Amino acid sequence: MGTREFMERNFLHFNAATCLDAAQGWIKHLEAGNKMLVTLAGAMSTAELGISLAQMIREDKIHAICCTGANLEEDIFNLVAHDHYKRIPNYRSLQPEDEIALRENGLNRVTDTCIPEEEAVRRIEDHLLKVWQKAENSQQRFFPYEYLYQLLESGVLESSYQIDPQDSWMIAAWQKNLPIFTPGWEDSTTGNIFVSHVIRGDIKDIGIVKSGLEQMYKLVYWYKEITQNSSLGFFQIGGGIAGDFPICVVPLIRQDLEEDCQLWSYFAQISDSTTSYGSYSGAVPSEKITWGKLGVDTPSYIIESDATIVAPLIFNYVLNK
Template structure:
């Protein structure tokens, strides 16, 4: 199990674990008045500007720790950051409210395809101005995610993708197969299972609405599995709770795979096979 999210989702997720207050409101209000009142709006979710400032301060305080003084993948960064959020949850008795903290406890790697495109990345950049050596390395992200898929397939397993929405995280999950096949030149056929929940249309040409059939042409989806691929056109906040409720009601909990703890071994395997492949070509 592994996740690719936007940095914005992970940043705003932390508000809950840090015990901050968000409110339900109407999207049909004056945003000029909200700005004057120091209120931020995300459609119908409202929170005070201080929520941003306090979350920023938390992130900067955390990444000032020595353990963040080097380059790392976004999975390692989020795992370490999630540990601090989990500790704050425990202190505030808010456990179970933050995704990034839950992933830390379960050893689930969490990647982001655009580290700089969020308030988390903005704070990392700000700290770099005063000497921080923290760098979120996209090369590690590309290779680690490919190694996860490659390892699952080489061990006789399968790879399935569940996509909520689309955009950059969608491609980052799916591009693992072209990375293995097209770039590294290793034999593979594509992901085995594809389930997407989206409200985006295919005819606009955008990635969010791209169909699994289109993904087959890129090598992202195994063509033999295309008939079982599913696209559900609805809001993710409707569909995901239904899927989660069904899974919890009909399946026993299974042992955690803790892929975070196995990242280095999986990456070494991918590296070794790629180097061996280069040797056969030379």
């Protein structure tokens, strides 16, 4: 039984039905000739969402990504250090002393999975520094994702790959030259590393990494270009800045620039944040109508569930796996 048959047979009510509706809405959106932006919050790369996300990118089901700096880098960490990751099935019962022991062994815990400091972070640091210094020496400036694309293109990491490159969403995005917006990149390991090298003097110009404001500037022009001949959907995994940042581009164009543009034409969010007072991540889609982001007729879905379970199901439904 394929994913579509399974979901259509079993996902008939409640969150399950909404999950199916969102997947079918995605297909209908694309079949009408439209595009899709996906946002990634949380630790989706460490959860190995790339296994299904990469195929979605390769098959042109996704046309841009907005993610946290952590998701940008952690797909690369997993690519080169997968065999050194350590899973902690009993993470809920860890004591502070157990956490210290993990830290002393160079293991940075993300829920039940530990990212190895030396094998993951430090393995790419020197290579990234060379990419940053090359840009500085040539007086060029790039977005965070463009530096990682340059790192992948250089081929210096290939001998260190520990997973099938087909399961890396960053490799798929690089091969498609997908735009990736990473607001708040400084709140990430590689962002921290970059600042440390500026302080040390290894890099003189902190401005070689383009800022969040410049990313919003690019997003405005990208959105206007994409929506000239199609509309754009918005599939949000989790909450936070990864979702907040890109969805604001429409009211920016319509209300601040006072220019006409299309609203987002599809909206879905997978979140474990239940509807509550003052919670953006737990706000129902209709609230976005008042902010000039969605329309009355925009197909909208909110799935209150675990994205590590739901997202691969939706992706595989769209891919007809």
